[in-house]
Amino acid sequence: MPDNKFDLEDRLFDFAGNVVLFCKELPSDMTGQYYGNQLLRSAGSSALNFGEAQGSNSNRDYINKASISLKELKESRVNLKILSKVDYGKQVIRAELLDELEQLIRIIATIIKNKKQN
Template sequence: MKKNMVLEKSFSFSINIIHLYKYLIEEHKEYVLAKQVLRSGTSVGANIRESQNAESKKDFIHKLAISQKECDESIYWLELLVATNYISTEKFNTLFNEASQLHKLLKSIILSAKKGL
């Protein structure tokens, strides 16, 4: 069976976001920002998974575009968390790099799919 890199990367990112969420609520008692990053971070993979069952090429592109937006939103929350010292620069860099790679990959897939329309 062929590996789907974007599915694998988004699943891994979701797991890391869930660990970040647990850390934020357990260690910092920070619930609002934690919930925001949890929602956007796990939504990336959920929308990618949903795109695999798209009804059309346009629907596929739409689902991935939502995923790309959620990825960008996740980056925003991560930037906010590091700027307010809720997470270390090291933790930020790890998650930021992961999200940035996903964002670039999604952009590439979307552009390729649009060319095929």
């Protein structure tokens, strides 16, 4: 039986990589560059901060870094919604990114909540 281990870190890296590919296709005008750059930074930061959380020395440090990751995911969500409003980027890919993003937000928020209760 194959090992279908759930790896949140891999999902975050995949999300960040897919955002890179999405942003490469955005128009190179001022709007595309501004929101594309913001989205690149926040999506990448969410993955990087969650990676740091994995090496944390305490629950408090883990919660702090995971919370930063969550904040960056929420920023990515706003950027994608703005790009949706102005119809930038491929609609199908935007929808897929937003769906994955909402799932990641819920997962990390639940992890933080559970860590705080322990």
